Amino acid sequence: MDNRKIGVFDSGLGGLTAVKEIMHLFPDESIVYFGDTGRVPYGTRSKETILKYTHDDINFLLSRDVKMIVIACGTASSAALPEIKGEFDVPIYGVVDAGAYEASRVTKNNKIGIIGTTATIKSGAYNKYISEYNPKSQTFEMACPLFVPLVENGHFNTPVTKLVVEEYLKDIRDAGVDTLILGCTHYPLLKNAIAEYMGDDVTLISPGEEVAKFLRKKITPENAHSSVRDDEQYSYYVSDSVSSFEELGGIFLETKINGKVNKIDIEEY
Numbered sequence: 001m002d003n004r005k006i007g008v009f010d011s012g013l014g015g016l017t018a019v020k021e022i023m024h025l026f027p028d029e030s031i032v033y034f035g036d037t038g039r040v041p042y043g044t045r046s047k048e049t050i051l052k053y054t055h056d057d058i059n060f061l062l063s064r065d066v067k068m069i070v071i072a073c074g075t076a077s078s079a080a081l082p083e084i085k086g087e088f089d090v091p092i093y094g095v096v097d098a099g100a101y102e103a104s105r106v107t108k109n110n111k112i113g114i115i116g117t118t119a120t121i122k123s124g125a126y127n128k129y130i131s132e133y134n135p136k137s138q139t140f141e142m143a144c145p146l147f148v149p150l151v152e153n154g155h156f157n158t159p160v161t162k163l164v165v166e167e168y169l170k171d172i173r174d175a176g177v178d179t180l181i182l183g184c185t186h187y188p189l190l191k192n193a194i195a196e197y198m199g200d201d202v203t204l205i206s207p208g209e210e211v212a213k214f215l216r217k218k219i220t221p222e223n224a225h226s227s228v229r230d231d232e233q234y235s236y237y238v239s240d241s242v243s244s245f246e247e248l249g250g251i252f253l254e255t256k257i258n259g260k261v262n263k264i265d266i267e268e269y
């Protein structure tokens, strides 16, 4: 048994897509979440900045005594994780490998769409894994930088969201993909708008959910949390407004998180 928490981070709300699935699959585990809402978005920044932010976020979670870390951010997973592997004492898992694996597995026509932040698409990380898992596949990519501010402002399925979805996804839809990787963990919060536009025949992959499933191989009887829960099973930290995170995070997790969110100064870590 190991009753330390699982640390999860993202630049904002997006990583809650992983948290929700971890809660569902591992109801005994404790989770500490950090959303870097004061510095979101990561996806339009340079690799150096993304590396610095990733280090800060990991150091903060390590200060909460975690047993493993999930980088529930496509940008940090693709631009920073390959560089920092091995630097820390706890295992660190990213979302790219798990998402690419699932897309490679479910595609039938071997045409896979990949959408993500500018940094993620530039890194080629999803392509790298897909070409290993399914060398026959063809990929079609698009950076969608306006999606993150839409999510952070609660525009999950409004007319402006539908317009931006069409603008970004038209070429990928016309290419005839049967699988679309929502390669930024914020994007599943726009799932309804994206699914409506892409149609029923296209399978949407949420790498945040996939990394949670991937943890099934990593959480063993030796390192699982005991079924005795502590009072603080789930705690959330942000680097900006607590109230907007409580409101939007609560909607997404379908549970009230008021009073469980604290603000920290991430630059101290």
Ligand code: DGL
Pocket (backbone or CB within 6 Å): 010, 011, 012, 014, 015, 040, 041, 042, 043, 044, 072, 073, 074, 075, 076, 117, 120, 148, 183, 184, 185, 186
């Ligand atoms: N949710 C993140 C990702 O998966 C970050 C989005 C951003 O901050 O630009 O890429």
